[in-house]
Amino acid sequence: MTALWTSAAAAAATGGRITAPWVSDSVSIDSRTIEPGALFVALADVRDGHDFVADALARGAAAALVSRIPEGVAADAPLLVVEDVLTGLEDLGRAARARTEARVIGITGSVGKTSTKEMLRAILAGQGRVHAAEKSYNNHWGVPLTLARMPADSDFAVIEIGMNHPGEIAPLARLADLDAVVVTIVAPAHLEAFDSVEGIAHEKATILQGLRAGGPAVLNADIPTASILFDAARACGADIVGFGANGNEARLLDVQHNDGQTIVQARMTGRDGAAHPLLFKLQSPGRHFAMNGLAALAVATAVGADLALAAADLGRWLPVEGRGARATITLDPVRDDARFDLIDDSYNANPASVGAALDMLSVSQPAGTAGPVGKGRRIAILGDMLELGLQETQLHADLAGHPAMSAIDTVHCVGARSKALWEALGPGQRGIWCADSAEMAGKVHKLVAAGDIVLVKGSLGIRLARVVDAIRNLGQSGPNKT
Secondary structure, eight states, X not given: OOOSEEHHHHHHHHTOEESSOOEESEEESOTTTOOTTEEEEOOBSSXXXXXXXXXXXXXXXXXEEESSOOTTSOTTSSEEEOSOHHHHHHHHHHHHHHTOOOEEEEEEOSSOHHHHHHHHHHHHTTSSOEEEOSTTOOSTTHHHHHHHTOOTTOSEEEEEOOOSSTTSHHHHHHHHXXXXXXXXXOOSOOTTTOSSHHHHHHHHHGGGGGBOTTOEEEEESSSTTHHHHHHHHHHTTOEEEEEXXXXXXXXXXXXXXXXXXXXXXXXXXXXXXXXXXXXXXXXXXXXXXXXXXXXHHHHHHHTTOOHHHHHHHHTTOOOOTTTTEEEEEEXXXXXXXXXXXXXXXXXXXXXXXXXXXXXXXXXXXXXXXXXXTSSOOEEEEEEOOOSOGGGHHHHHHHGGGOGGGGGOSEEEEESTTTHHHHHHSOTTTEEEEESSHHHHHTTGGGTOOTTOEEEEEOXXXXXXXXXXXXXXXXXXXXXXXX
Protein backbone atom coordinates (compact mmCIF):
# COMPACT_ATOMS: atom_id res chain seq x y z
CA MET A 1 0.00 0.00 0.00
CA THR A 2 1.27 3.49 -0.90
CA ALA A 3 1.93 5.64 2.17
CA LEU A 4 -0.53 8.46 2.73
CA TRP A 5 2.14 10.62 4.38
CA THR A 6 5.87 10.27 4.87
CA SER A 7 7.55 12.38 7.51
CA ALA A 8 9.46 14.23 4.79
CA ALA A 9 6.29 15.06 2.81
CA ALA A 10 4.41 16.14 5.93
CA ALA A 11 7.31 18.32 7.06
CA ALA A 12 7.50 19.94 3.63
CA ALA A 13 3.75 20.63 3.71
CA THR A 14 3.72 22.14 7.19
CA GLY A 15 7.20 23.57 7.64
CA GLY A 16 7.41 21.45 10.78
CA ARG A 17 10.29 19.68 12.49
CA ILE A 18 10.67 15.88 12.41
CA THR A 19 12.01 14.21 15.56
CA ALA A 20 12.33 10.78 13.90
CA PRO A 21 11.41 9.39 10.46
CA TRP A 22 7.97 7.83 10.09
CA VAL A 23 5.39 6.74 7.52
CA SER A 24 1.61 6.87 8.04
CA ASP A 25 -1.29 5.40 6.09
CA SER A 26 -4.10 7.39 7.75
CA VAL A 27 -4.80 10.48 9.87
CA SER A 28 -6.74 10.49 13.14
CA ILE A 29 -7.82 12.97 15.80
CA ASP A 30 -9.12 10.39 18.29
CA SER A 31 -6.64 8.35 20.31
CA ARG A 32 -9.45 6.01 21.45
CA THR A 33 -10.17 4.71 17.96
CA ILE A 34 -6.79 5.24 16.34
CA GLU A 35 -5.51 2.45 14.10
CA PRO A 36 -1.90 1.31 13.89
CA GLY A 37 0.02 3.33 11.34
CA ALA A 38 -2.04 6.51 11.69
CA LEU A 39 -0.77 10.04 12.18
CA PHE A 40 -2.39 11.35 15.38
CA VAL A 41 -3.28 15.05 15.26
CA ALA A 42 -3.20 16.56 18.76
CA LEU A 43 -5.98 19.13 18.35
CA ALA A 44 -7.19 21.17 21.30
CA ASP A 45 -10.94 20.90 21.89
CA VAL A 46 -12.66 20.10 25.17
CA ARG A 47 -9.35 18.47 26.08
CA ASP A 48 -5.88 19.20 24.76
CA GLY A 49 -4.88 16.48 22.31
CA HIS A 50 -1.32 16.63 23.60
CA ASP A 51 -2.58 14.83 26.72
CA PHE A 52 -3.32 11.77 24.56
CA VAL A 53 -0.19 11.59 22.42
CA ALA A 54 1.50 8.98 24.61
CA ASP A 55 -1.63 6.82 24.51
CA ALA A 56 -1.92 7.19 20.73
CA LEU A 57 1.69 6.14 20.23
CA ALA A 58 1.20 3.19 22.58
CA ARG A 59 -1.77 2.10 20.50
CA GLY A 60 0.39 1.98 17.38
CA ALA A 61 0.20 5.48 15.94
CA ALA A 62 2.98 6.06 13.43
CA ALA A 63 3.56 9.61 14.67
CA ALA A 64 1.84 12.63 16.18
CA LEU A 65 1.36 16.16 14.92
CA VAL A 66 2.08 18.43 17.90
CA SER A 67 3.07 21.96 18.80
CA ARG A 68 5.33 20.80 21.66
CA ILE A 69 6.78 17.56 22.98
CA PRO A 70 4.11 16.38 25.43
CA GLU A 71 4.86 15.30 28.96
CA GLY A 72 5.70 11.61 29.14
CA VAL A 73 6.75 11.42 25.49
CA ALA A 74 10.39 10.86 24.62
CA ALA A 75 12.17 13.57 22.70
CA ASP A 76 13.06 11.05 19.97
CA ALA A 77 9.50 9.73 19.60
CA PRO A 78 8.11 10.04 16.06
CA LEU A 79 6.65 13.55 16.06
CA LEU A 80 6.02 16.38 13.64
CA VAL A 81 6.37 19.60 15.62
CA VAL A 82 4.63 22.71 14.24
CA GLU A 83 3.75 26.12 15.64
CA ASP A 84 0.00 25.44 15.70
CA VAL A 85 -1.64 22.04 15.31
CA LEU A 86 -4.82 23.20 13.53
CA THR A 87 -2.76 25.27 11.10
CA GLY A 88 -0.56 22.24 10.54
CA LEU A 89 -3.63 20.11 9.77
CA GLU A 90 -4.81 22.76 7.31
CA ASP A 91 -1.39 22.70 5.66
CA LEU A 92 -1.62 18.93 5.28
CA GLY A 93 -5.08 19.30 3.75
CA ARG A 94 -3.87 21.95 1.33
CA ALA A 95 -0.91 19.82 0.26
CA ALA A 96 -3.11 16.73 -0.17
CA ARG A 97 -5.45 18.71 -2.40
CA ALA A 98 -2.56 20.05 -4.48
CA ARG A 99 -1.03 16.63 -5.16
CA THR A 100 -4.19 14.97 -6.49
CA GLU A 101 -6.00 15.20 -9.79
CA ALA A 102 -9.29 14.24 -8.15
CA ARG A 103 -12.43 16.14 -9.06
CA VAL A 104 -13.39 17.71 -5.73
CA ILE A 105 -17.06 18.44 -4.98
CA GLY A 106 -18.08 20.70 -2.10
CA ILE A 107 -21.55 20.42 -0.54
CA THR A 108 -23.26 22.90 1.75
CA GLY A 109 -26.86 23.55 2.77
CA SER A 110 -29.09 23.80 5.82
CA VAL A 111 -30.38 20.26 5.24
CA GLY A 112 -29.25 17.27 3.21
CA LYS A 113 -25.46 17.66 3.15
CA THR A 114 -24.70 14.23 4.54
CA SER A 115 -27.38 12.41 2.55
CA THR A 116 -26.21 14.05 -0.67
CA LYS A 117 -22.59 13.25 0.17
CA GLU A 118 -23.45 9.59 0.76
CA MET A 119 -25.48 9.48 -2.45
CA LEU A 120 -22.44 10.79 -4.31
CA ARG A 121 -20.24 8.21 -2.63
CA ALA A 122 -22.60 5.49 -3.93
CA ILE A 123 -22.86 7.06 -7.39
CA LEU A 124 -19.16 7.68 -7.98
CA ALA A 125 -17.77 4.48 -6.43
CA GLY A 126 -18.67 2.58 -9.60
CA GLN A 127 -16.80 5.06 -11.78
CA GLY A 128 -13.55 5.67 -9.94
CA ARG A 129 -11.78 5.90 -6.59
CA VAL A 130 -13.88 8.03 -4.25
CA HIS A 131 -12.76 9.83 -1.12
CA ALA A 132 -15.52 11.36 1.03
CA ALA A 133 -15.92 12.90 4.44
CA GLU A 134 -16.65 10.49 7.28
CA LYS A 135 -19.70 11.13 9.44
CA SER A 136 -20.45 14.87 9.35
CA TYR A 137 -16.89 16.15 9.41
CA ASN A 138 -17.72 19.54 7.92
CA ASN A 139 -16.33 22.22 10.24
CA HIS A 140 -13.04 24.07 10.73
CA TRP A 141 -11.20 20.85 11.62
CA GLY A 142 -13.41 18.35 9.78
CA VAL A 143 -12.74 19.78 6.32
CA PRO A 144 -8.92 19.90 6.60
CA LEU A 145 -8.97 16.45 8.21
CA THR A 146 -10.97 15.06 5.28
CA LEU A 147 -8.55 16.64 2.84
CA ALA A 148 -5.49 15.40 4.76
CA ARG A 149 -6.89 11.85 4.56
CA MET A 150 -7.33 12.00 0.78
CA PRO A 151 -5.16 9.51 -1.15
CA ALA A 152 -3.22 11.06 -4.00
CA ASP A 153 -4.71 8.64 -6.52
CA SER A 154 -8.35 9.57 -5.78
CA ASP A 155 -10.53 10.22 -8.83
CA PHE A 156 -13.31 11.99 -6.95
CA ALA A 157 -13.60 13.63 -3.54
CA VAL A 158 -16.76 14.79 -1.78
CA ILE A 159 -16.37 17.38 0.96
CA GLU A 160 -19.12 18.59 3.31
CA ILE A 161 -18.83 22.23 4.37
CA GLY A 162 -21.03 23.43 7.22
CA MET A 163 -21.25 26.46 9.46
CA ASN A 164 -22.63 27.81 12.72
CA HIS A 165 -21.61 31.44 12.33
CA PRO A 166 -20.93 33.93 9.52
CA GLY A 167 -17.59 33.73 7.78
CA GLU A 168 -16.97 30.00 8.25
CA ILE A 169 -17.72 28.56 4.80
CA ALA A 170 -15.52 30.62 2.46
CA PRO A 171 -12.13 29.76 4.06
CA LEU A 172 -12.97 26.06 4.04
CA ALA A 173 -14.15 26.22 0.43
CA ARG A 174 -10.94 27.95 -0.62
CA LEU A 175 -8.90 25.36 1.25
CA ALA A 176 -10.70 22.56 -0.64
CA ASP A 177 -10.14 24.31 -4.01
CA LEU A 178 -13.41 22.98 -5.44
CA ASP A 179 -14.11 21.74 -8.94
CA ALA A 180 -17.87 21.79 -8.33
CA VAL A 181 -20.28 22.89 -5.61
CA VAL A 182 -23.78 21.93 -4.46
CA VAL A 183 -26.13 23.97 -2.28
CA THR A 184 -28.88 21.60 -1.19
CA ILE A 185 -31.28 24.01 0.52
CA VAL A 186 -31.36 27.20 2.59
CA ALA A 187 -33.66 27.09 5.59
CA PRO A 188 -34.00 28.40 9.17
CA ALA A 189 -31.02 27.00 11.09
CA HIS A 190 -28.42 28.58 13.36
CA LEU A 191 -30.66 31.64 13.68
CA GLU A 192 -28.88 32.51 16.92
CA ALA A 193 -26.02 33.70 14.70
CA PHE A 194 -27.98 35.10 11.73
CA ASP A 195 -30.62 37.81 11.49
CA SER A 196 -32.62 36.07 8.77
CA VAL A 197 -32.82 33.20 6.31
CA GLU A 198 -31.50 35.64 3.70
CA GLY A 199 -28.38 36.05 5.83
CA ILE A 200 -27.98 32.27 5.86
CA ALA A 201 -28.33 32.21 2.06
CA HIS A 202 -25.57 34.80 1.66
CA GLU A 203 -23.29 32.71 3.89
CA LYS A 204 -24.09 29.50 1.99
CA ALA A 205 -23.32 31.31 -1.27
CA THR A 206 -19.76 31.97 -0.08
CA ILE A 207 -18.91 28.36 -0.95
CA LEU A 208 -18.60 29.76 -4.47
CA GLN A 209 -15.45 31.61 -3.36
CA GLY A 210 -13.69 28.25 -3.38
CA LEU A 211 -14.96 27.18 -6.81
CA ARG A 212 -12.45 27.03 -9.64
CA ALA A 213 -13.17 29.41 -12.52
CA GLY A 214 -16.08 28.27 -14.65
CA GLY A 215 -16.85 25.26 -12.46
CA PRO A 216 -20.41 23.93 -12.08
CA ALA A 217 -22.58 25.28 -9.26
CA VAL A 218 -25.58 23.01 -8.62
CA LEU A 219 -28.15 25.20 -6.87
CA ASN A 220 -31.64 24.64 -5.49
CA ALA A 221 -34.02 26.58 -7.72
CA ASP A 222 -37.11 25.97 -5.57
CA ILE A 223 -36.27 27.92 -2.41
CA PRO A 224 -37.32 31.54 -1.74
CA THR A 225 -33.68 32.62 -1.49
CA ALA A 226 -32.65 31.03 -4.80
CA SER A 227 -31.96 34.43 -6.36
CA ILE A 228 -29.24 35.11 -3.78
CA LEU A 229 -27.46 31.90 -4.73
CA PHE A 230 -27.89 32.39 -8.48
CA ASP A 231 -26.72 36.01 -8.36
CA ALA A 232 -23.59 34.99 -6.45
CA ALA A 233 -22.91 32.20 -8.96
CA ARG A 234 -23.27 34.57 -11.91
CA ALA A 235 -20.95 37.07 -10.23
CA CYS A 236 -18.15 34.51 -9.98
CA GLY A 237 -18.66 33.11 -13.48
CA ALA A 238 -19.87 29.67 -12.39
CA ASP A 239 -21.57 27.25 -14.76
CA ILE A 240 -25.01 27.29 -13.11
CA VAL A 241 -27.07 24.10 -12.84
CA GLY A 242 -30.45 24.79 -11.29
CA PHE A 243 -32.24 21.77 -9.85
CA GLY A 244 -35.77 21.23 -8.62
CA ALA A 245 -39.27 21.80 -9.96
CA ASN A 246 -38.09 25.23 -11.13
CA GLY A 247 -34.70 24.07 -12.31
CA ASN A 248 -33.79 24.65 -15.94
CA GLU A 249 -30.87 22.24 -16.16
CA ALA A 250 -32.09 19.50 -13.77
CA ARG A 251 -35.87 19.73 -13.59
CA LEU A 252 -37.89 17.60 -11.18
CA LEU A 253 -41.06 16.53 -12.99
CA ASP A 254 -42.75 14.00 -10.71
CA VAL A 255 -42.20 12.16 -7.42
CA GLN A 256 -44.15 9.04 -6.52
CA HIS A 257 -43.90 6.77 -3.47
CA ASN A 258 -44.59 3.07 -3.66
CA ASP A 259 -43.81 0.31 -1.14
CA GLY A 260 -41.06 2.25 0.59
CA GLN A 261 -39.50 3.48 -2.65
CA THR A 262 -39.34 6.89 -4.28
CA ILE A 263 -39.74 6.95 -8.05
CA VAL A 264 -38.50 10.16 -9.62
CA GLN A 265 -39.05 11.53 -13.10
CA ALA A 266 -36.84 14.40 -14.16
CA ARG A 267 -35.27 16.07 -17.16
CA MET A 268 -31.51 16.65 -17.29
CA THR A 269 -29.51 18.77 -19.68
CA GLY A 270 -26.73 16.60 -21.12
CA ARG A 271 -23.25 17.47 -22.26
CA ASP A 272 -24.67 17.90 -25.75
CA GLY A 273 -26.81 20.78 -24.47
CA ALA A 274 -30.06 18.88 -25.09
CA ALA A 275 -32.59 17.96 -22.41
CA HIS A 276 -32.93 14.23 -21.75
CA PRO A 277 -35.57 12.35 -19.75
CA LEU A 278 -34.34 10.83 -16.50
CA LEU A 279 -35.98 8.18 -14.33
CA PHE A 280 -34.41 7.00 -11.09
CA LYS A 281 -35.48 5.17 -7.95
CA LEU A 282 -34.49 5.46 -4.32
CA GLN A 283 -34.90 2.74 -1.72
CA SER A 284 -36.39 5.17 0.79
CA PRO A 285 -39.47 7.39 0.70
CA GLY A 286 -39.26 11.17 0.77
CA ARG A 287 -39.41 14.11 -1.61
CA HIS A 288 -36.32 15.57 0.06
CA PHE A 289 -34.38 12.45 -0.92
CA ALA A 290 -35.64 12.91 -4.49
CA MET A 291 -34.26 16.46 -4.48
CA ASN A 292 -30.94 15.37 -2.99
CA GLY A 293 -30.71 12.55 -5.52
CA LEU A 294 -31.35 14.92 -8.41
CA ALA A 295 -28.65 17.29 -7.14
CA ALA A 296 -26.22 14.39 -6.73
CA LEU A 297 -26.84 13.15 -10.26
CA ALA A 298 -26.48 16.66 -11.65
CA VAL A 299 -23.13 17.34 -10.02
CA ALA A 300 -21.84 13.81 -10.73
CA THR A 301 -22.45 14.23 -14.45
CA ALA A 302 -20.95 17.72 -14.30
CA VAL A 303 -17.65 16.24 -13.09
CA GLY A 304 -17.61 13.53 -15.73
CA ALA A 305 -19.67 10.61 -14.41
CA ASP A 306 -21.89 8.56 -16.71
CA LEU A 307 -25.53 9.46 -15.98
CA ALA A 308 -27.04 6.05 -16.69
CA LEU A 309 -24.56 4.25 -14.44
CA ALA A 310 -24.95 6.93 -11.78
CA ALA A 311 -28.75 6.60 -11.73
CA ALA A 312 -28.51 2.82 -11.44
CA ASP A 313 -26.02 3.01 -8.56
CA LEU A 314 -28.12 5.63 -6.79
CA GLY A 315 -30.88 3.04 -6.60
CA ARG A 316 -28.73 1.04 -4.18
CA TRP A 317 -28.17 3.91 -1.75
CA LEU A 318 -29.75 3.74 1.70
CA PRO A 319 -29.91 6.42 4.42
CA VAL A 320 -27.32 6.06 7.16
CA GLU A 321 -27.92 5.70 10.89
CA GLY A 322 -29.34 8.86 12.40
CA ARG A 323 -30.11 10.27 8.94
CA GLY A 324 -33.34 8.49 8.02
CA ALA A 325 -32.15 4.88 8.24
CA ARG A 326 -35.09 2.49 8.51
CA ALA A 327 -35.07 -0.81 10.41
CA THR A 328 -37.61 -3.44 11.37
CA ILE A 329 -37.89 -4.26 15.06
CA THR A 330 -39.14 -7.79 15.66
CA LEU A 331 -40.97 -8.23 18.96
CA ASP A 332 -41.60 -11.96 18.62
CA PRO A 333 -39.53 -13.97 16.11
CA VAL A 334 -42.25 -16.61 15.94
CA ARG A 335 -45.02 -14.25 14.82
CA ASP A 336 -44.76 -12.55 11.43
CA ASP A 337 -47.03 -9.71 12.50
CA ALA A 338 -45.20 -8.94 15.77
CA ARG A 339 -42.98 -6.21 14.37
CA PHE A 340 -42.83 -2.49 13.76
CA ASP A 341 -40.64 -0.14 11.74
CA LEU A 342 -38.26 2.50 13.04
CA ILE A 343 -37.00 5.55 11.14
CA ASP A 344 -33.88 6.85 12.87
CA ASP A 345 -33.43 10.52 11.96
CA SER A 346 -32.05 11.49 15.35
CA TYR A 347 -28.79 13.15 14.35
CA ASN A 348 -29.94 16.72 13.77
CA ALA A 349 -32.98 18.91 13.29
CA ASN A 350 -34.20 22.29 12.08
CA PRO A 351 -37.64 23.29 10.76
CA ALA A 352 -36.85 22.23 7.20
CA SER A 353 -35.37 18.86 8.10
CA VAL A 354 -38.19 18.08 10.53
CA GLY A 355 -40.70 18.98 7.83
CA ALA A 356 -38.92 16.65 5.40
CA ALA A 357 -38.92 13.86 7.99
CA LEU A 358 -42.64 14.34 8.59
CA ASP A 359 -43.21 14.17 4.84
CA MET A 360 -41.25 10.91 4.77
CA LEU A 361 -43.29 9.48 7.64
CA SER A 362 -46.57 10.53 6.03
CA VAL A 363 -45.87 8.50 2.87
CA SER A 364 -44.41 5.51 4.73
CA GLN A 365 -46.74 2.57 5.23
CA PRO A 366 -47.06 1.14 8.74
CA ALA A 367 -45.82 -2.41 9.12
CA GLY A 368 -49.18 -4.11 9.48
CA THR A 369 -52.56 -4.39 11.14
CA ALA A 370 -51.60 -5.88 14.47
CA GLY A 371 -51.62 -2.62 16.40
CA PRO A 372 -53.71 -1.87 19.48
CA VAL A 373 -56.32 -0.03 17.44
CA GLY A 374 -56.53 -2.63 14.68
CA LYS A 375 -54.09 -0.89 12.38
CA GLY A 376 -50.52 0.21 12.34
CA ARG A 377 -50.00 3.82 13.38
CA ARG A 378 -47.65 6.56 12.20
CA ILE A 379 -45.92 7.88 15.32
CA ALA A 380 -43.43 10.74 15.60
CA ILE A 381 -41.13 11.33 18.56
CA LEU A 382 -39.80 14.85 18.07
CA GLY A 383 -37.13 16.58 20.14
CA ASP A 384 -36.02 20.18 20.42
CA MET A 385 -34.55 22.01 17.45
CA LEU A 386 -31.55 23.97 18.75
CA GLU A 387 -29.86 27.24 17.74
CA LEU A 388 -33.04 28.91 16.45
CA GLY A 389 -32.67 32.10 18.46
CA LEU A 390 -35.60 34.32 19.39
CA GLN A 391 -37.94 32.55 16.96
CA GLU A 392 -37.53 29.12 18.55
CA THR A 393 -40.90 28.97 20.34
CA GLN A 394 -42.88 29.93 17.26
CA LEU A 395 -40.88 27.68 14.94
CA HIS A 396 -41.60 24.70 17.17
CA ALA A 397 -45.30 25.53 17.43
CA ASP A 398 -45.56 26.00 13.67
CA LEU A 399 -44.71 22.34 13.09
CA ALA A 400 -48.20 21.44 14.34
CA GLY A 401 -49.59 22.99 11.17
CA HIS A 402 -47.24 21.22 8.76
CA PRO A 403 -49.31 19.57 5.98
CA ALA A 404 -47.81 16.13 6.68
CA MET A 405 -49.13 16.22 10.24
CA SER A 406 -52.59 15.29 9.01
CA ALA A 407 -51.32 11.79 8.16
CA ILE A 408 -49.60 11.20 11.51
CA ASP A 409 -51.54 9.52 14.30
CA THR A 410 -49.59 10.52 17.39
CA VAL A 411 -46.79 12.96 18.18
CA HIS A 412 -44.67 12.68 21.34
CA CYS A 413 -42.32 15.53 22.24
CA VAL A 414 -39.01 15.81 24.09
CA GLY A 415 -37.44 18.95 25.53
CA ALA A 416 -38.41 22.38 26.83
CA ARG A 417 -38.63 23.97 23.38
CA SER A 418 -40.77 21.18 21.95
CA LYS A 419 -43.41 21.81 24.58
CA ALA A 420 -44.63 24.61 22.31
CA LEU A 421 -45.27 22.03 19.58
CA TRP A 422 -46.91 19.63 22.04
CA GLU A 423 -49.28 22.35 23.23
CA ALA A 424 -50.12 23.36 19.63
CA LEU A 425 -51.17 19.84 18.65
CA GLY A 426 -54.79 18.78 18.70
CA PRO A 427 -55.85 16.60 21.66
CA GLY A 428 -56.40 13.57 19.45
CA GLN A 429 -52.86 13.76 18.08
CA ARG A 430 -51.04 14.95 21.18
CA GLY A 431 -49.05 12.17 22.82
CA ILE A 432 -46.83 12.62 25.85
CA TRP A 433 -44.25 15.28 26.60
CA CYS A 434 -40.99 14.50 28.39
CA ALA A 435 -38.44 16.95 29.68
CA ASP A 436 -35.48 14.96 28.32
CA SER A 437 -34.53 11.93 26.28
CA ALA A 438 -33.81 9.76 29.32
CA GLU A 439 -37.39 10.15 30.48
CA MET A 440 -38.76 9.39 26.99
CA ALA A 441 -36.47 6.38 26.64
CA GLY A 442 -38.00 4.92 29.79
CA LYS A 443 -41.51 5.20 28.36
CA VAL A 444 -41.19 4.03 24.76
CA HIS A 445 -42.27 0.49 25.64
CA LYS A 446 -45.73 1.92 26.30
CA LEU A 447 -45.84 4.07 23.16
CA VAL A 448 -45.00 1.70 20.30
CA ALA A 449 -46.73 -1.53 19.31
CA ALA A 450 -46.68 -4.14 16.59
CA GLY A 451 -47.74 -2.76 13.23
CA ASP A 452 -46.57 0.81 13.88
CA ILE A 453 -43.97 2.93 12.15
CA VAL A 454 -42.15 5.38 14.41
CA LEU A 455 -39.97 8.35 13.48
CA VAL A 456 -37.40 9.75 15.92
CA LYS A 457 -36.13 13.23 15.05
CA GLY A 458 -34.36 15.99 17.00
CA SER A 459 -31.19 18.02 17.33
CA LEU A 460 -28.07 16.12 18.35
CA GLY A 461 -27.85 17.93 21.68
CA ILE A 462 -31.21 16.49 22.78
CA ARG A 463 -29.64 13.00 22.60
CA LEU A 464 -32.54 11.20 20.99
CA ALA A 465 -30.11 8.43 20.06
CA ARG A 466 -30.86 7.02 23.50
CA VAL A 467 -34.55 6.91 22.54
CA VAL A 468 -33.60 5.07 19.35
CA ASP A 469 -31.56 2.61 21.41
CA ALA A 470 -34.48 2.06 23.78
CA ILE A 471 -36.78 1.36 20.84
CA ARG A 472 -34.29 -1.08 19.31
CA ASN A 473 -34.03 -2.83 22.65
CA LEU A 474 -37.75 -3.61 22.56
CA GLY A 475 -36.98 -6.45 20.19
CA GLN A 476 -34.58 -7.72 17.60
CA SER A 477 -33.54 -5.19 14.96
CA GLY A 478 -33.58 -6.38 11.38
CA PRO A 479 -31.50 -4.88 8.58
CA ASN A 480 -32.32 -1.59 6.91
CA LYS A 481 -35.33 -2.04 4.68
CA THR A 482 -34.74 -2.15 0.94
